[in-house]
Amino acid sequence: MNWTQSLFRLVEPVVPPRFVVKRLLLLVPVLFGVASVVFAILHLAPGDPAIVIAGQRASTEQLEQIRQELGLRRPLWEQYLSFLWDAARFDFGQSYSISRGNSVRSVIADRLPITLELAIYGQAAGILLGIPLGIISAVKQDSLTDHVTRIGALTGISVPIFWSGPLLILLFSTYLDVFPTSGRIDSTLFLPDTWTLFGRELPLTGMITVDTVLLGNTEAFLSAAHHLFLPALVIGVYSTALISRMMRSSMLEVIRQDYIRTARAKGQGAKITLMKHGFRNALIPVVTVIGIQFGTLLGGAVLTETVFGINGMGLTIVTAIGVSDYPVVQGTVLTFALLFTLVNLVVDVTYSYLDPRIQQ
Amino acid sequence: MSTDTETRGALGRLRASPFLADLLTNRLAVVGLTIILGMAAIAVYARVTYDLGALASSQLGTEVTDRAPPGWLGPAPATQQLFGTDAAARDIYKRCLYGAWLALKFGTITVGTSTTVGVGMGIIAAYYGDVTDNVIMRTMDVLLAFPPLLLALALVAIFPRDLGLWRAVVALVLVYTPRFARVVRGAALKVLEDEYVDATVALGATDPRILVRHILPNTLAPITVQSTLNFGLAIIDLAALSFLGFGAQAGTPSWGLMLSRGVENGLLTGQWWLSFFPGLFLAITVLGFNLLGDGMRDALDPRMREAVD
Numbered sequence A: 001m002n003w004t005q006s007l008f009r010l011v012e013p014v015v016p017p018r019f020v021v022k023r024l025l026l027l028v029p030v031l032f033g034v035a036s037v038v039f040a041i042l043h044l045a046p047g048d049p050a051i052v053i054a055g056q057r058a059s060t061e062q063l064e065q066i067r068q069e070l071g072l073r074r075p076l077w078e079q080y081l082s083f084l085w086d087a088a089r090f091d092f093g094q095s096y097s098i099s100r101g102n103s104v105r106s107v108i109a110d111r112l113p114i115t116l117e118l119a120i121y122g123q124a125a126g127i128l129l130g131i132p133l134g135i136i137s138a139v140k141q142d143s144l145t146d147h148v149t150r151i152g153a154l155t156g157i158s159v160p161i162f163w164s165g166p167l168l169i170l171l172f173s174t175y176l177d178v179f180p181t182s183g184r185i186d187s188t189l190f191l192p193d194t195w196t197l198f199g200r201e202l203p204l205t206g207m208i209t210v211d212t213v214l215l216g217n218t219e220a221f222l223s224a225a226h227h228l229f230l231p232a233l234v235i236g237v238y239s240t241a242l243i244s245r246m247m248r249s250s251m252l253e254v255i256r257q258d259y260i261r262t263a264r265a266k267g268q269g270a271k272i273t274l275m276k277h278g279f280r281n282a283l284i285p286v287v288t289v290i291g292i293q294f295g296t297l298l299g300g301a302v303l304t305e306t307v308f309g310i311n312g313m314g315l316t317i318v319t320a321i322g323v324s325d326y327p328v329v330q331g332t333v334l335t336f337a338l339l340f341t342l343v344n345l346v347v348d349v350t351y352s353y354l355d356p357r358i359q360q
Numbered sequence B: 001m002s003t004d005t006e007t008r009g010a011l012g013r014l015r016a017s018p019f020l021a022d023l024l025t026n027r028l029a030v031v032g033l034t035i036i037l038g039m040a041a042i043a044v045y046a047r048v049t050y051d052l053g054a055l056a057s058s059q060l061g062t063e064v065t066d067r068a069p070p071g072w073l074g075p076a077p078a079t080q081q082l083f084g085t086d087a088a089a090r091d092i093y094k095r096c097l098y099g100a101w102l103a104l105k106f107g108t109i110t111v112g113t114s115t116t117v118g119v120g121m122g123i124i125a126a127y128y129g130d131v132t133d134n135v136i137m138r139t140m141d142v143l144l145a146f147p148p149l150l151l152a153l154a155l156v157a158i159f160p161r162d163l164g165l166w167r168a169v170v171a172l173v174l175v176y177t178p179r180f181a182r183v184v185r186g187a188a189l190k191v192l193e194d195e196y197v198d199a200t201v202a203l204g205a206t207d208p209r210i211l212v213r214h215i216l217p218n219t220l221a222p223i224t225v226q227s228t229l230n231f232g233l234a235i236i237d238l239a240a241l242s243f244l245g246f247g248a249q250a251g252t253p254s255w256g257l258m259l260s261r262g263v264e265n266g267l268l269t270g271q272w273w274l275s276f277f278p279g280l281f282l283a284i285t286v287l288g289f290n291l292l293g294d295g296m297r298d299a300l301d302p303r304m305r306e307a308v309d
Helices: A003-011 A017-044 A049-054 A060-070 A076-088 A104-139 A144-158 A161-175 A208-214 A218-254 A258-265 A270-308 A313-322 A326-354 B002-016 B018-025 B027-049 B052-056 B092-128 B130-144 B148-156 B165-192 B195-202 B207-243 B255-266 B273-300
Strands: A194-197 A200-203
Touching: A017 A076, A017 A326, A017 B130, A017 B148, A049 A060, A104 A144, A104 A208, A104 A218, A104 A270, A104 A313, A104 A326, A144 A218, A144 B273, A161 A218, A161 A270, A161 B207, A161 B255, A161 B273, A208 A218, A218 A270, A258 A270, A270 A313, A270 A326, A270 B148, A270 B207, A313 A326, A313 B148, A326 B148, B018 B027, B018 B273, B027 B092, B027 B273, B052 B092, B092 B130, B092 B165, B092 B207, B092 B255, B092 B273, B130 B165, B148 B165, B148 B207, B165 B207, B195 B207, B207 B255, B207 B273, B255 B273
Parallel strands: none
Antiparallel strands: A194 A200
């Protein structure tokens, strides 16, 4: 038996590949629709791209030439088809103004890791804190711990990021001066573009806490972590609140089930029953929520980047809409939608692993 | 006399309703309801008392700007303005109060419209099935594939700037409608399985009658919970769009816009009152809706009634 077969054996019983393929095929029409919506938005948007590029004082001939170059004089269906083809190849042309002359793809490649890093830390904090908090809250229903956790979580989802962010900056940066107000790393530190592994030069990831570790630069890592702390905290608190609420209600529902009573009646200890039978089953709806709320988290990243002046995808899209840099808007919105869809695909596959009934 | 008996019957049902009874014994829900009613009172008071033009326009020249609230040991505490003043010497207290009117007004329009459209689509999709169902729900799937705030941001770009908060409303309606449609479709499909619907069809009821008289009332419970929880979300999202510069027009006393000015002018200088007060109003209002929504969900879910032994 060769290694591919053995690898397949390892994966097969977990999630049948047919299920994954089916889910992937279902993505095609959705992504097609998503691209169509983005195309429609661009064409409904007011303003002439030619004027955005050439400026108000450009001559009629110049404007006409730009329109020809951009293909704006072609019939709409032709523009639509070529947009779909471009989108499939992830090519959105060049930025009109915020990063003029650079391809939208390179803008996204630069800024997506920044947003992902923020989202991953926020989400990780949410999962690591929210799940245990939710379990404790459910097991000790109506105790003081439960009430405190519940009210804390409700407050957590009610406080907008664009309020908690500024308040934290005011307290910790402006008044106490223990955290930086904005940016990703100390401006005196300089990071190279590549790192070396076994004598080979490799590109960096763009995620600053990862890059500084790869480079083995402790000082830079500490500075990056110092800068990232408050933004990640703001997102993390929100995510923790959301996940702990879901975990609590899911756990409450599961511990009322007959199989839990049966397990207890058979003499199984309370803790083992809770973890072995309760936890896994309660996790199923929570996994779905984690997927759905990832979209909210991306929205939260946009707001956090704006508050903390982090130049990721969020700040990029806000700036691009402000100056009508449509290729960048298209590219970033599509990337966000693609990312969100893929996360939900992963969630679905995880779901089917946790609850094999879903595969039928 | 028939209307009288009907009214009495309805009242009786209301009193006997375990839902209302549960809701009113749920302390958190009552707190939530109190907050919302209080905020609504503030909103109406501000709308009646204050002149929007005066709140929006710069008051420079009449007052020293950026004053801290009284009682604060700042460089120049204001004596008249409870929450201090902003960079244009405007009274933050009055602006916060008026913000309640804007938030509740536009929040109600946003949630009301998306609920109505979403409910209509969800019920129609469930009832007619087949192609209708597929067309409606696949369209909703596409809209649901976008992260909510990002779809709203992209949609806002379509509308001219002078629409102000209205363009945020339209964008958010498109973002929320699919969620309602999905919830309602699920609930309606369950109702459709019940035999009384078959009975109504057999009696010769028309489609609109079945939809409005029989299916709609039985899907109201999940809709109400979803609307209430969505209300908090809508108020945050409207403020977020204003905060990012795609909602309320410059000068409008909307909480989101005030927060954005607070970040712009107050973070480095330590003028905390620019951010603190509008955000506090925003968070309390949202908390009110979340408390009420949670309470309603618990009251509707019989499993949540008895505690675990």
